[in-house]
Amino acid sequence: MTVLEKFLSGDQAALARIITFIEDRQEKYREVLARLYPQSGRAVKIGFTGPPGAGKSSLVNSIARLLLARGHRIGIIAVDPTSPFTGGALLGDRIRMVDMPTDGSVYIRSMATRGSSGGLAAATGNVATALDAFGFDFILIETVGVGQVELDIVDTCDTVIVVLVPESGDAIQALKAGLMEIADIFAINKADRPGSENIVAELNMVLELKRNKIEWDLPVIATEAINNKNIDRLLEKIDAHLGYIKTSGLFEKHRREQIKNKLFGVMQFHFNNLIRQEIGRITDLDKVISDIYEGKSDPFTVGESLLKKISGIQPLH
């Protein structure tokens, strides 16, 4: 029996092997994904993002427990950073997710970013496809601790929760572009700390401007993950958001956009490989570089002509 056949029969160890295979981009991994993709698309994907130490893992843990209590099967992907210096990683999100049932109703996978800088690993979307195809009802995806511009999560999830803490800053921070624009729901975690009412009020004030323009009310929930406080309210808002995007047509629109991005991603991947593969055949790269270095040529002219040789396509201007 192949690992893929075991996967299809519901074997969680085979799921784990398939994920490694996808993550390592081992030979034929795209063939595996092509087989799994048609069975995906059913799971709801919820993203948790925010600065380091805000309590993302603890919130994922708490929400997962409520979803399990409803009888759902949950897949969790928790991403932590890879060292750019050594290639190693310390993946510690599981510490916050102890005592989960071991009956197969929940599957947790830690992933390292492996060089990606958008808050997720390059393979996170593909791993989510595998979890989806395996039959989980909900996939909870947790990014690395982010700053303002690591926004890959939007392209992977249906609902995005931005997790902040009372110390996360004032209204000006909330007005800035990036992270604050991608939230469907805000969770102000560790709300037992001083200042939580202030940040909730300031955030609500800034969000009023945006709420007027859209039909979704961008809720701000003060939570205490470790005390299990307001987690039920957070889940109510997740339910409400999923209901909203499904009735408004945004769900389909967003998923279509994700498919488009995936399609472009696959083509770009192949095209990059094609360039790497063909460049040595069509030109003497060292000589081209020397010519440019010595001022006999420039990268713009040479780049265009090499691209035309590889693809037969004259680049657009």
Add this chain to the structure above:
Amino acid sequence: MSEKIRVLLAKPGLDGHDRGIKVIAAAFRDAGFEVIYTGLRQTPENIVNAAIQEDVDAVGVSILSGAHMTLFPAILNLLKEKKADQIILFGGGIIPDEDVAALEKSGVDKLFTPGATTEETVKYLREAVAKRKRDEKII
């Protein structure tokens, strides 16, 4: 892309002395491994379940409480029971020589005792993972 060494580090049982395992976690991270650290007071069930979900090459366990003759066999048995005994089990702690011999005979791949260097553990894990062959067909 090359295959990464993935290793799960855990502390089973009731002792809370996690300094050693954190030093090992940092050394493994610096060696380029992906280290999944699950923290204190893990049951053998939790450790084996996590090791399977994370598809790790090896599980490293630190025991300083004297419960090694119970906990290591419990983890080994569970790995066998779940057909996951391709996962290497190694560990460290304050363990008498005769217990080290007995445990290594029963299937714990390697035990480190006080005085072992982080370089030794890194070298050991690299070699142990390289030696292991997987007999599987993906597709």
